[in-house]
Amino acid sequence: PFEVLVIGGGPAGASAAIYSARKGISTGIAAERFGGQVADTMGIENLISVPYTEGPKLVAAMEQHVNEYDVDIMNMQRAEELIPAKEKGGLHEVRLANGASLKSKTIVLSTGARWRQMGVPGEEEYRNKGVAYCPHCDGPLFKGKRVAVIGGGNSGVEAAIDLAGIVGHVTLIEFGDEMKADEVLQRKLRSLDNVKIITSGQTTEIVGENGKVSGLNYTDRKTGDEHHVELEGVFVQIGLVPNTEWLKGGPVELSQYGEIIVNDRNETSVPGIYAAGDVTTVPYKQIVISMGEGSKAALSAFDFIIRNSAE
Numbered sequence: 001p002f003e004v005l006v007i008g009g010g011p012a013g014a015s016a017a018i019y020s021a022r023k024g025i026s027t028g029i030a031a032e033r034f035g036g037q038v039a040d041t042m043g044i045e046n047l048i049s050v051p052y053t054e055g056p057k058l059v060a061a062m063e064q065h066v067n068e069y070d071v072d073i074m075n076m077q078r079a080e081e082l083i084p085a086k087e088k089g090g091l092h093e094v095r096l097a098n099g100a101s102l103k104s105k106t107i108v109l110s111t112g113a114r115w116r117q118m119g120v121p122g123e124e125e126y127r128n129k130g131v132a133y134c135p136h137c138d139g140p141l142f143k144g145k146r147v148a149v150i151g152g153g154n155s156g157v158e159a160a161i162d163l164a165g166i167v168g169h170v171t172l173i174e175f176g177d178e179m180k181a182d183e184v185l186q187r188k189l190r191s192l193d194n195v196k197i198i199t200s201g202q203t204t205e206i207v208g209e210n211g212k213v214s215g216l217n218y219t220d221r222k223t224g225d226e227h228h229v230e231l232e233g234v235f236v237q238i239g240l241v242p243n244t245e246w247l248k249g250g251p252v253e254l255s256q257y258g259e260i261i262v263n264d265r266n267e268t269s270v271p272g273i274y275a276a277g278d279v280t281t282v283p284y285k286q287i288v289i290s291m292g293e294g295s296k297a298a299l300s301a302f303d304f305i306i307r308n309s310a311e
């Protein structure tokens with residue numbers, strides 16, 4: 001059995017594995033795809049001390065760093081079930097899709113999240129070529145340009161406010177008859193003169209030219225009229241979905257959004273089971289934050305181990 005078993009190989013999982021291996025305790029990391037969301041990212045400009053890198057390069061660097069230590073990396077392994085220890089200090093079990101079962105004194109859950117997609121033509125084709133999901137990451141790439149934000153919930157309206165300070169013009173498109181964001185955010189958004197708000201708008205297609213986004217089409221759900229907006233970027237803000245389907249109905253408490261509830265020591269509701277990064281209730285989902293959270297989770301797991309080993 002492991003002393004620390006990390007599930008998920010994104011920045012949170014890699015960081016947890018390195019911190020725990022550096023304590024000299026037996027560490028394993030099982031991931032469906034090592035690198036996580038970073039593997040799908042183009043330019044990264046906000047990893048402090050690294051002014052510019054690219055997703056695949058950062059994934060390779062993370063893997064190399066993990067390999068500096070005695071960590072058992074089990075890549076392309078999907079966890080399907082978590083069976084908690086029967087008593088405090090006992091072994092937890094994780095069952096994998098390939099039928100294998102892993103046991104460990106402590107577990108760090110870091111299965112991350114995925115952006116909900118609109119599922120319209122052009123969205124996948126122009127991903128990273130004008131279609132973006134993270135305003136903190138990609139906003140500055142659209143300086144002075146025209147963008148749309150899809151979604152009028154808190155994240156969409158916050159993104160639109162944030163982007164309005166950087167880009168030339170923002171069109172916010174909300175599917176429902178009215179935006180769902182908090183009133184204070186809506187008021188702030190309405191006060192900005194380079195923002196247009198469209199409600200009852202259903203985006204139907206992202207269109208492009210020369211391999212880049214050049215506009216989008218939407219239908220006015222009230223009149224049925226089709227419209228075209230010319231722009232250079234589309235930020236899709238219709239939800240970040242935590243990868244916790246496999247934990248539903250299990251012992252680890254989840255929030256109403258399906259995120260693993262953690263405290264400031266990354267403890268979950270089950271003793272000896274920790275969680276870190278985008279899969280948790282931690283606010284702001286970013287690479288640096290996930291790395292910090294992963295290291296915190298590993299340090300908490302180490303603390304648990306030294307307090308629960310009698311010999």
Ligand code: FAD
Binds near residue numbers: 046112113243285286
């Ligand atoms: P993830 O990166 O989501 O990793 C989750 C890991 O868990 C993966 O290895 C996955 O395969 C694995 N996994 C999932 N389910 C299971 C399972 N059942 N069993 C086993 N393994 C499983 N952030 C920035 O700071 N700067 C940026 O510029 C930036 N750009 C981004 C661009 C894009 C297109 C996207 C999608 C995100 C971007 N982000 C950026 C956000 C950043 O990538 C995330 O905040 C970060 O990757 C979260 O790390 P994580 O380790 O918590 O989860």
